[in-house]
Amino acid sequence: MTHLAELAxxxxxxxxxxxxxxxxxxxxxxxRSTTARPTVSSPLRSSPRSTRPLLPMHRxxxxxxxxxxxxxxxxxxxxxxxxxxxxxxxxMIAGSAPTVGASAAHRSRIVHPRLEPAAxxxxxxTGLWAxxxxxxxxxxxxxxxxxxxxxxxxxxxxxxxLGVVKLAWFDLTGSFLLRHLAFFFVPITVGLMNSxxxxxxxxxxxMLVLALSxxxxxxxxxxxxxxxxxxxxxxxxxx
Amino acid sequence: xxxxxxxxxxxxxxxVTVGAYCISLVARKxxxxxxxxPVLFSTVIIIAILLGSGVSFGDYGPAKDIMTFLLGPAxxxxxxxxxxxxxxFFRNIVPAGCGLLAGSLGTMVVAGLxxxxxxxxxxxxxxxxxxxxxxxxxxxIARIVxxxxxxxxxxxxxxxxxxxxxGPWLMNRAGITHPVSRGLALGxxxxxxxxxxxxxxxxxxxxxxxxxxxLGAVCTSLAGPYLVPLLAG
Numbered sequence: 381m382t383h384l385a386e387l388a389x390x391x392x393x394x395x396x397x398x399x400x401x402x403x404x405x406x407x408x409x410x411x412r413s414t415t416a417r418p419t420v421s422s423p424l425r426s427s428p429r430s431t432r433p434l435l436p437m438h439r440x441x442x443x444x445x446x447x448x449x450x451x452x453x454x455x456x457x458x459x460x461x462x463x464x465x466x467x468x469x470x471x472m473i474a475g476s477a478p479t480v481g482a483s484a485a486h487r488s489r490i491v492h493p494r495l496e497p498a499a500x501x502x503x504x505x506t507g508l509w510a511x512x513x514x515x516x517x518x519x520x521x522x523x524x525x526x527x528x529x530x531x532x533x534x535x536x537x538x539x540x541x542l543g544v545v546k547l548a549w550f551d552l553t554g555s556f557l558l559r560h561l562a563f564f565f566v567p568i569t570v571g572l573m574n575s576x577x578x579x580x581x582x583x584x585x586x587m588l589v590l591a592l593s594x595x596x597x598x599x600x601x602x603x604x605x606x607x608x609x610x611x612x613x614x615x616x617x618x619x
Numbered sequence: 620x621x622x623x624x625x626x627x628x629x630x631x632x633x634x635v636t637v638g639a640y641c642i643s644l645v646a647r648k649x650x651x652x653x654x655x656x657p658v659l660f661s662t663v664i665i666i667a668i669l670l671g672s673g674v675s676f677g678d679y680g681p682a683k684d685i686m687t688f689l690l691g692p693a694x695x696x697x698x699x700x701x702x703x704x705x706x707x708f709f710r711n712i713v714p715a716g717c718g719l720l721a722g723s724l725g726t727m728v729v730a731g732l733x734x735x736x737x738x739x740x741x742x743x744x745x746x747x748x749x750x751x752x753x754x755x756x757x758x759x760i761a762r763i764v765x766x767x768x769x770x771x772x773x774x775x776x777x778x779x780x781x782x783x784x785x786g787p788w789l790m791n792r793a794g795i796t797h798p799v800s801r802g803l804a805l806g807x808x809x810x811x812x813x814x815x816x817x818x819x820x821x822x823x824x825x826x827x828x829x830x831x832x833x834l835g836a837v838c839t840s841l842a843g844p845y846l847v848p849l850l851a852g
Contacts, residue, residue, distance in 0.1 A: 508692035516691070525844035527759030529694035530836060536698035537833075547702060554696030557689065561811065562657045563640045564690040565754045567683035569662040569776065570636075571769030573669060574676050578743075578770075585737040589747055590774060593730035594782045594808055595789060597751055601722025601804040601831075602795035608714030609797050 504553035507545075511536050625681060628674060632682030639664040656812070658776045694755040700814075701833035707823055708830035711799050718800065719831055722807045723838040724846070726751045731850025742767055744851040750774040752839040753810040753832055760840055764847040775810070782809025783816040798823040806831030807838075 515535060516528030539545045557564075572579070579586070639661035647655045654660070669679060708715050731748035739747070746766035749757055754775050761771035786805050795801060798821050805813035805820075806828030814832050818825030 505689075505692055508695045511695045512691035515695070525763050527756050527763070527840050529691050529759060530756050530840045532691070532695040533698045533701075533833065534837070536695050537701055540698065540702045541705075547699065550696065550699060553692075554699045557693035557696050558700070560640075561693050561753075561755070562661075563637075564687055564693055565758070565772055566640060566658055566661050566665065567636060567679075567686045568754075568758060568769055569658060569772045570665050570669070570679060570683070571676060571767075572662065572773055573666045575767070575770060582739055582743065585734075585739060586743070586747065586774070587777075589730055589733045589737065589739070590750065590777050591781055591785075592733055593726045593747075594751070594778050595785070596729045597722045597726025597808040598782060598786045598789060598804040599793055599795075600725040601718045601807050602790050602793065602800045603718075604721040605711075605714040605718025605803050606795055606797045606800040608717055609711060609799060 501553050501556075504550050508536075508550060508553065508557070625678075628678045629681045629685070631672075632669075632674065632679045633686065635665055635668050636661070636682065636686060639668070656776065656780055659780075662773075690755045690758075694753075697753065697833050697836070700829035704826035704830040707799070707826040708834070711827075715799060715803055715827065715831070718803050719807050719834055719838060722804060723751060723835045724842055726808055727839065727842065727846055728850065731847065735850065741765075741851050743770065745847050746770040747774050748847050748850055749839055749843050750778045751808050751810070752836045756836040756840060760843045763844050764851070766847075776812075779809045779812030783812040786813060787816065787820070799827050802827035803831045807835035810835065 512529055512532040515530070515532030519526055519528040519531055536545070536550070540547060640657060642664065643655065643657040643660035646660055647657060669676075727748050730750060731744055734744040734747050742765065745764045746761055747770075749760045749764065749766065749771060752760065752775065754772050757771050757775045758768040760766075761768045782805060786809060787801070790796075790801055790804065795804065801820060802817040802824030805817040805824070807813075809816070810832045814825065814828040817828035
C-alpha cells in the first residue's frame with residue numbers, strides 16, 4: 381500500500397496547485413490544501429495569523445491539522461480508492477523517524493486520532509533536531525568548512541525528494557518554527573550590546589556597504605535571470 | 620545583579636526576550652514599517668531592558684543558549700519551502716541558477732571589496748561579506764570565516780529590510796519585470812524579508828523566492844569559506 385500511495389502522492393505533489401485542488405472533489409480536501417499551498421511559509425511573512433498571540437494561534441493550527449486525521453475522512457479516502465495521503469501521513473507523523481517500524485505505526489494507530497498536539501510537535505521537533513544533529517556531526521567528522529545546519533537542511537530535502545519522508549511529517553512544526561524564525565535569532569542580535577561603539581564608529585560605512593552590495597546583488601540576479609529567461613540562444617538559432 | 624542566582628537571571632532573560640518578541644509582533648501589526656521588523660524592534664527593547672537592569676551579555680548567555688537551541692531544527696525546516704517550491708525553480712533551472720550564482724557571489728564580492736576600500740576591520744569585512752544569507756546559516760558561516768555572529772546577524776537583518784523595501788523599486792527602474800527574476804533577486808539577496816515581499820508580488824515570485832532563499836544559503840556557504848579570506852585579507 382505504501383508504495384502505491386507514495387507514488388500517488390509524489391505525482392500529486394508534482395502537479396501545480398490549481399489542478400490539485402480541482403482534482404479533489406471531497407469536501408474535506410480543499411480545507412487541507414490551504415495548509416499545503418505552494419506559496420512560501422516564509423519566516424517573516426506578514427500574514428495576519430502570525431501577529432496573533434502565540435498560544436491560541438498554535439492551538440488553532442494544530443487543530444486544523446488533526447482534523448485531517450479524522451477517522452471519517454480516512455474512511456472517505458479509502459472509499460475514494462486513493463488510500464488517503466493523510467492517513468499515511470498522520471500515521472507516520474506519530475513515528476517521527478523514517479526508520480520506525482510497524483510497532484510504532486501500530487502504537488500510533490491506537491493513540492492516533494486523539495494524539496496530543498504537544499506529542500505530535502515533540503516528535504516532529506525530534507526529527508528536525510536529529511537531522512540537525514546529524515548534519516553537525518557529519519561536518520565535524522569530515523572536517524568540512526560548511527555549516528552543519530545547512531547539511532541538515534540538504535539532508536531533509538534529499539529525504540523528501542527521494543520520498544523517504546513525507547512533507548506532512550514535518551510541515552506542522554516546521555512551518556511554525558519558520559514563521560517565528562526571528563524569535564530564535566533575537567538572542568544572537570542582543571549580542572550587539574557589546575559592539576555599540578564599533579557600530580557607532582563605522583555606522584555610515586557599514587550602511588553604505590550594505591546598500592551598495594544589496595543593490596548590486598539584486599540587479600545582477602534580476603538581470604542575469606531575465607536575460608536567460610528570454611532564451612537568447614533559441615532566438616539566435618531561429619532568426 | 621551578581622548576587623542573584625544564575626537561574627533567576629536566566630529566567631529574567633527568557634521572560635524579557637519572549638515578552639519583547641510578542642510586543643514586536645503586535646507593533647508590526649499596528650504600525651507596519653521597516654522599523655517595526657520583529658528582530659530590530661525586540662532587539663532594541665531587550666538591550667534597553669538589560670542595560671537598564673544591569674544585566675551584562677555574559678549574564679544573558681545561559682538564557683541565549685536555551686532560546687537558540689531551536690535555531691538548528693528551524694534551519695533544517697528551511698528544506699520545506701525549498702521542497703514545496705522546487706518546481707517553480709527547477710523548471711527554470713538555467714536562468715534561475717545562473718541568476719542565483721551571479722547575485723549571491725556578486726553581492727559577496729561587492730560587499731567584501733567596498734568594506735575593504737572603506738577601511739573596515741577584518742572581522743567586520745568577514746561579517747559583512749556573507750550577509751545575503753538567512754540568519755541561522757549566516758551565523759554559522761560567520762564562525763567559520765572568523766566573523767562576529769552578532770554583527771553578521773544584524774547585517775543580515777538590515778540587508779533584508781533594505782532589499783525588501785528598495786528592491787522592488789530598483790527593479791522597476793531597471794526594467795526587471797519577469798516574476799521569476801523578481802522573486803529570485805528578492806529571495807537570494809533579502810532572504811526571509813525579501814521572500815515575504817515577493818509573496819505579496821505574486822504566487823510565482825513568492826515560490827521562486829522561497830527556493831532562492833534556501834539555495835542562496837547553499838551558494839554562500841559553499842563559496843564563503845574560500846572567497847571571504849581572499850576579500851578580508
